[in-house]
Amino acid sequence: MKHRILAALLASAIAVPAMAADYTIIAPANPGGGWDQTARTMQQVLQDEKISSSVQVQNVPGAGGTIGLAQFASQNKGNANALIVGGYVMVGAILTNNAPVTLKDVTPIARLTGEYEAIVVPASSEIETIDQLVAKLKENPGAVSWAGGSAGGVDHIGVGMLAKAAGVDPTKINYIAYSGGGEALAAILGSQVTAGISGLGEFQSQVEAGTLRLLAVTSPEPIEGIEAPTLKEAGLDVELQNWRMVAAGPDLSAEQKAAITADVEKMAKSAEWQEQLKAKGWSDTFLAGDAFQAQLDKEITATEAVLKDIGLVK
Structure with a gap:
């Protein structure tokens, strides 16, 4: 009898769905800009799609996102409920400011959008x-x-x-x-x-x-509805996209990273997110996991080379 009661209790425990994670998203810029818009769009979709029960957005502006990044990395070790948005501008700012905290000090989750x-x-x-x-x-x-x-x-x-x-x-x-x-x-x-x-x-x-x-x-191919050549069509070998990403705190377990990635991917594949992209003129460039990490490493190396050429990085 005791065994049957215990089995029933275990079965009911397994049947209870996991609680949706509450998130705080850091926008490392002033309200109104691209990173802030990205964070607040995430907030809306994560809540509307019932992926998260509560999402807060906090603005920590300054130095191309590096102030917010440093604060985020130091305060959220092992915290699976904290996220930060960033992107290409942050990569350049880290290099030009010789920032002590870099994207290696957080856990990149996914590239979300591009322009x-x-x-x-x-x-x-x-x-x-x-x-x-x-x-x-x-x-x-x-x-x-x-x-x-x-x-x-x-x-x-x-x-x-x-x-x-x-x-x-x-x-x-x-x-x-x-x-x-x-x-x-x-x-x-x-x-x-x-x-x-x-x-x-x-x-x-x-x-x-x-x-x-x-x-x-600066697109690799002509953009539909845009009556202008690409730089490549003009004979200049230049392709450049300003992308935005989301990262989590440092020192996360593999299980924590997988759970966050699953939530972000569910958000990015939702109909509401796709509608938001269309309304804001953002391209869907979703890329997660090892593929995103490899792309990020490549972007950092290429950006450092360009900034050296311009004379902003020694």
Whole structure:
């Protein structure tokens, strides 16, 4: 009899579904930016899809995400309920700031989204094609000014890669870093710079309104609905995507990492996440596990090489 009662108790215990994990997601940037948007979209979908019962988002801005990363790594050893978003900009910031805490100090989970870069000029510019812009760059690199995001970030890297592909010394580029997309856009629209570079989504509405001229994109293939050549089509061997990722705390067990990865993958495959991507103009670049780790290692090595070329890393 006792054995039957014990067996029944064990069976009922096994039948109880595991409790959904509660998560706190660190957005290592100010509210409103790409990382913050990513964290809050994750928050919404994880809760709506009942993957998590409670998700909080905390903003820890500064130094291209490296301040938030250092705080996250030191406070969440072995904590399976903490996540942090990051991406390509963080890779560059770690290298340019010579940050003591790197992505090796956390547990990368998955790449989530990506966006290709766009090169634009104001509609009033005499430059009408990417070939004309490159010709000016070759003639006098310093005379061509570029507006983009933070120094060492994906925009800066994009200009460095373009210069190198065009046979121009990347250390000679005249790159002007702006702290926000709005400031950079104002500089481009006001013809204070020769050209601008940022994520395609940042410029889309102005291109459609006719106030900016789109010269080229950094995708490997033409983008459907975008009337501009790729840099590769223009004879420049440049391909660049600003991707975003999510990582967990350090020192997790294999079981903890697997559980988090399963939750993130379920979120990324959900219909609501796919709708959010479409609404925000983000590409689905989901990649997890060993494949993501290998890709991340490759990106870090390539980024370090470009930043050395530009002169931002010794």
